[in-house]
Amino acid sequence: MGTLETPKIPPRTQTGTRSPVPRRDEPVEIAKAVVERKPYLKMAFANPYNLSLLLGGIAASVLTANPLPALVALGLGLAAETLAALNHNLNISGALGILGMTLLWDALEFRRQQKRVQRGHAPANPCNPRHWRLMSQGQATTVDWLAREPAGRPLSRDEILALTSKRQTQ
Amino acid sequence: MNWFGPGLGALALIVIGLGFFWVIRGEYYLGYLWWPYVMGLGVLLVAASVLVGSAWGSALTGIVGASLIWGSTELKDQAVRAELGWYPFNRKRKPQPPFVEQIKKWRAPHL
Numbered sequence: 001m002g003t004l005e006t007p008k009i010p011p012r013t014q015t016g017t018r019s020p021v022p023r024r025d026e027p028v029e030i031a032k033a034v035v036e037r038k039p040y041l042k043m044a045f046a047n048p049y050n051l052s053l054l055l056g057g058i059a060a061s062v063l064t065a066n067p068l069p070a071l072v073a074l075g076l077g078l079a080a081e082t083l084a085a086l087n088h089n090l091n092i093s094g095a096l097g098i099l100g101m102t103l104l105w106d107a108l109e110f111r112r113q114q115k116r117v118q119r120g121h122a123p124a125n126p127c128n129p130r131h132w133r134l135m136s137q138g139q140a141t142t143v144d145w146l147a148r149e150p151a152g153r154p155l156s157r158d159e160i161l162a163l164t165s166k167r168q169t170q
Numbered sequence: 171m172n173w174f175g176p177g178l179g180a181l182a183l184i185v186i187g188l189g190f191f192w193v194i195r196g197e198y199y200l201g202y203l204w205w206p207y208v209m210g211l212g213v214l215l216v217a218a219s220v221l222v223g224s225a226w227g228s229a230l231t232g233i234v235g236a237s238l239i240w241g242s243t244e245l246k247d248q249a250v251r252a253e254l255g256w257y258p259f260n261r262k263r264k265p266q267p268p269f270v271e272q273i274k275k276w277r278a279p280h281l
Contacts, residue, residue, distance in 0.1 A: 030182060084175025090225050097175025098233070101183045146280065150202060150249035154259045 011016040077103030121145065174225065182233050191238045193244045194257060201264035202249040203273050205242040212238030246278035 080100030087093045115132060116122035119138050124131035125141035134140035143164055155163070196204070215235030222228040252259045267273060 081176050083181065084179065085171050085173065088172050090174055093172050094229055095173030095175075096179045096223075097179030098182045099179075100176070101179030102186075104185060131173070138215065141229065143255055146250050147245045148250060149278070150252055152244060153253065154255065155253050160254065164275075 067120065069106045073103045073107035077101070077107060172263055178229050178233075179225070181230060185230075185233050185237045185271050189244075193241045193248050196256065197245050197248040197252065198260045199264065200267075202245040202278060203270055204267045205245045206265060206273055206276070208238055208245065209279075211243035212236065212240075212242060240248075240281070243279040243281045246280055 077100045080096045080103060084093045084096035085098055087096065113122060114130075116136055117124050120139070120141045120143070123142050123144040124135055124141060126132055126135065131140055135142075141164065145163075148163075196208075212235045215231055215238060217235075218236060219228045220234035222231050248257065253259050
């Protein structure tokens with residue numbers, strides 16, 4: 001602390017392999033050449049980390065029987081995070097970082113929303129075949145419980161049942 | 171590599187996660203009628219974020235402010251959830267916010 005030291009630069013490897021991302025201390029021309037040879041979008045999607053996570057996501061989606069929206073959110077989220085890490089513009093990197101994380105969160109939320117619909121905590125959409133199947137099994141409702149003002153006291157079972165029938169007739 | 175974006179995204183995720191926690195606790199102990207104060211604080215923080223010099227500080231202040239605005243709209247929904255029995259209902263008398271009669275006349279925001 002407090003002493004001036006020259007920064008230690010790690011020695012270059014002898015294998016000839018280079019990092020896909022140029023270091024800040026490299027000349028701008030080399031950096032441009034590397035970036036031009038490896039476009040951001042290709043790097044975002046076609047990298048081993050993204051692909052392995054994507055394959056894991058596919059497996060999870062198959063298990064949960066709710067594949068497409070979660071997969072899309074997962075893929076887009078990972079791509080946005082990779083792009084955020086590769087972009088040196090703070091505004092773009094920050095926006096992509098937040099967007100990516102929210103998309104990854106959304107991938108989980110698709111599953112949680114399905115559970116809410118199954119429990120009847122979120123309204124089912126009768127036009128959605130998956131929801132319709134749940135409704136026909138008595139597992140879901142079209143009632144939006146949250147579209148009301150608080151009463152200031154816990155509702156009794158009868159009040160909840162009355163609310164259900166009232167909403168469904170509307 | 172630029173860790174600003176992924177780092178900020180991770181922090182945003184933590185702030186949003188904490189948002190779920192404080193909305194549940196806040197409604198339980200204070201009640202949903204405090205929503206205009208929470209929303210006002212969120213708006214103030216978002217406005218203040220343009221005055222923060224550091225990129226990290228400015229971004230985080232804005233994210234926390236936006237999270238508070240979102241949380242203020244969730245307080246009413248949380249109160250309804252507690253009344254339905256999905257979450258514990260606090261039967262104790264909750265502290266009333268200033269100008270509570272005026273706030274009761276306003277329709278609580280719902281996203």
